[in-house]
Amino acid sequence: MARSLTEVPIVSRRAWAGGLRDAGINASSPYAAADTAIDTLSGYLPENRSPDAEILPGRNRVTARARDLVRNNGWAAGGVAKEVDSVIGSNFRPLLKPDWRALGLSAEWSREFKEQVEARWRSYADDPRLFADTTRAQTVSQMFGTAYRTYLIEGEAIGVLNWRRFRPTKTCLRLVDPDLLSNPNGAADEARLRGGIEISRDGVARAFHFRQAHPHQGYFDAADAFRWKRIAREGRNGRPQVIHFFDKVRDGQTRGISRLAPIVEKLKMEDHYARVELQAAVINAVLAAFIKSPMGPEVIDEMFSEGGGEGFLNYQGARGQFYGQSNGIRVGGARVSTLYPGDEIGMVNTARPAAQFADFESAVLRNVASGLGISYEQLASDWSKTNYSSARAAMIEIWRGWTARRASFAQGFCQPFFMAWLEEQVLDGHIALPAGAPDFYEHWPAYARTKWIGPGKGFVDPVKEAQASAMRVALGLSTLEEEAAELTGTDYADNMEQIRSEMEAMPEGTLHPMQESFAKLLGNTGGAALDDARRTTSED
Template sequence: MPGMLSHWRRRIGAFIGGFEAGLGNRRLKGFQPSRAHLNTLIAAAGADITARARWLIRNNGYAANAIDSWAGNVVGTGIKPSSLIADAGLKAVVQKLWLEWTDDADADGFTDFYGLQRRAAREVFIAGEVFFRFRPRRPEDGLVVPLQLQMLPAEMLPLTRNEVLPSGNVVRQGIEFDRIGRRIAYHFLRRHPGDVTDPGAAGETVRIPAAEIIHVIDPVDAGQLRGVSKFAPAIVKLFLLDQYDDAELDRKKVAAMHALFITTPAPAEPFDVAESIGENGERTMDLQPGQIVMLEPGEQVQTSDPADSGQTYEPFQYRTLLQVSAALGIPYAYLSNDMIKANYSNARLALLEFRRRTDAYQHAVMVWQLCRPVWARWMDTAVLAGALGISGYEANRRAYLGCSWLPPKWDWVDPLKDAKAEIEQIAAGLKSRTQALAERGYDAEQVDGEIAADQARERTLGLSFSAQASAPDAAMTPADEAAAAQENATTS
């Protein structure tokens, strides 16, 4: 019956026409994509995709460069918070305590909180997801706020764990859901399935409440439970391109090992020159610079003339890397470090598009899924532990948790032109100084406080610095520029 229904649909589609993409004609006859949900596809192939992505990053220069470029642009030196607490004094206390705590944030002790952000950006790109577990600490541990974060890679949550529990909850791909679909817990492995140095029992799991876990993921389909690597559409091309490069390099190496070939009608007779036997039993002789070798009658000398890859090698590499670049969402120049093909205009265009994608990712993934939950848990822990004394915190918790997250500033392609354009936008009321400073990754109140402190110190010390002297064109109007030009012409 299903076969007849499918046949009937094809006949109707062929009769009606309409969407060519839905027809079963000769060109599309072999195009039969799977209709399985993404969760099913990830369960079947997710582990292999992640393993291959990690292999490429360890062994392929383009993959390693792409992941470092992505993490550097998404996180850089850190996506940093700016509390929205109205009380300036309390805000300063909160910001200072947070800065002190960031050094203690990593449970493994390898980096600070902003380093964890960078590692998270890498993991989500490689494996499609990463997990963080809140680790409350005791007062005697000596932390400014008794809280740390433990990073758990995607492999620690088994994709094959699917069951219905006696309570009625359902475990799907290691995630436990209640009867209305809320995440209740995660069933993590106690040891990494690929780490043979860990003496723990293989396959043993532990149930961790969902409130203690942060699941960072960039979903691509509705209803998706687990992540899929960003490398998925590029893995095949990267791997085959790597093999092609290796084969080409090895061919060149083998060809370069042979300088001359001598053919003779009587191979059994020895040469008149000193010869030796090679590793594979072939007769060889060494050539010295300027040496003249007398050959027997009938012997001929043929130089090694290996076939060249021709002029197709470079275009083929370029086009393949362009496809990989598009699949990864990384500009070609960032993927290959090839700046020769870029000029100012197309480099700026590619950079603007990349920044739009990065901005969206920073907000939807890094800030929403990682930074905000950590800030909320940190504030709660700091108040409960007495590190922050905030009266009425529980009653006004939402107001105290208000926070803006400032990504690192983008470096300008043309700093002078971009700075002038921004100054004109502020002067015309198209943007505020607060917005401009936030786009650079700075807190406006902090910057204003530093400027006021600098100016007070300069007055005390009798110092005077002119902003006009350092950037005379920035404050000049068109009339001023015309007058200056006329004065210069008269003087000359």
């Protein structure tokens, strides 16, 4: 009987399972990822644990390995340095944007307030006397760079805000080694105290316990290594006292984990393989040649058995005496070396490094670069196979990640410090609020609203990217302030002030490049508008 085209054949469960076994898949779960009968996954049985149960027990070991790699592995050190330089750079600073609409104040006040606050911040942050640092060792930008480096390697950045009465500005920041954040007396973690952090019923970190000295620092701090100090997260009026920044990836997570954790194993494998290849290459270079004796094992055994070893010793002595003497003749002034009868010259095979070494290293570095969030070309400094399109695409992708990390770090670590500094400036009267202005503490975030500026993106093709920037501004898709911050890492207001002074210093009749129109920048001639600008400059 003919089967209908729409009829579904009935297959017994046993036949179905047998077919799967024939195909190499013994399915016991609707999802292959959950199937324990598959050979490739049978031993892969990770556990589901809480975030702190995953992180806290092994955190110290992960941190120690990450630190060691950054100290001793060039790829790890270079990758960390590149990210710190690109995200924080040498002059990480706030671009104040007070929310004047939320405050019910004017845009004119906003501009004046911005200029006044930023001027005082520059004097404070860049003071060569280093009063912003409790230890007086770094400027503010340098402290931010150190904190970001600690976050990258150890998974978290910690700072304590201090008050030093006899400094020009009393607010200062003390960076804290994450190793010092721990439970008092080494107590075990519990529901309300984990990793040195007191946690409220709502899961809020309300206080931190810091060991007063590193346990492995030395005998001179032995007593302080067993003393802890409790510091509340916030003081009166909500002033920050402890700043703790880390990537929170799951609910209930208390401490951070090194960003290098997923690539520690591969970095160590690559490092070991590279060392072995280098050692082999050095040995091959040192042992370029050797002398081969014609005597085999059988001959040596025979000489030992017949003469009790004297025959062999006499033979070796004669060879040593021969090579210790000047065993050559001269023909026309040139020396011709001779060998002991029966000896031959052998050359060491110098096929090092191994043919597959470069491919192996490239594959490992691509994995490491992906883990760090940068491109292989940046990590390896290898641009031999890169064209403009691929470089541009890589830059856009990487810059998106760096921009997100910069914004996250700025809001989580830098902004609380800035708010504490601004509070002091307002309360001490250095920065005055207008009459009738809203209460500072009720609108603290609105007064301190900022965008943090770091290094610019840079250019792959300066001309094309400058033209694209001008087009975005011309079409209303961006602003000159945004473009200056993104491309060059500068403040547009500062740029304009400098350009204004340069225009005043230009010789009569000379046009400053800034006075060129966007049309000319986009490739047009400028025409009559350009001539008018020149005439105006000459008349002025």
